[in-house]
Amino acid sequence: MDFAKLYRPTRFNSWQFIAFTGLIMSGGAELILRFLVARPLPVGYGWLYVCWAALFVVGSLVNLFGKPASAGHHHH
Template identity: 70%
Template sequence: MDFSKLYRPSALNSFQFIALTGVIMSGAAHLIIKYLVANPLPAGFPWLYVCWTALYIVGSLINLFGKPDQHHHH
């Protein structure tokens, strides 16, 4: 089992990449709302992190245990 598929950017699948991008963008939005905007965070905002984590876990499982397609030539 190649655990570098969990952290090496060139080995991430699309689910993992989307989840990491979502965490980074949500974190940036969190900091902007908290320190630069007078409004409080929306009520369900922390659930974004739960969703990104779940998507990353699903993508990691697919990446680690999925079988590559034999007919894919790209």
């Protein structure tokens, strides 16, 4: 089992990459709202992190335990 698929972005599948990007962007937006704009966060903003984490876990399970894509029909 290749655990690099859990922490190395070059080994992420698309679900993991979307979740990772979402976590970074949500964190950046929170910092901007808290410190630059000085506005309170919208109600339920913390649930974004839960959703991104859940998506990352699902993507990780698919990446670790999913079967590799078959070569398919390829012409040379």
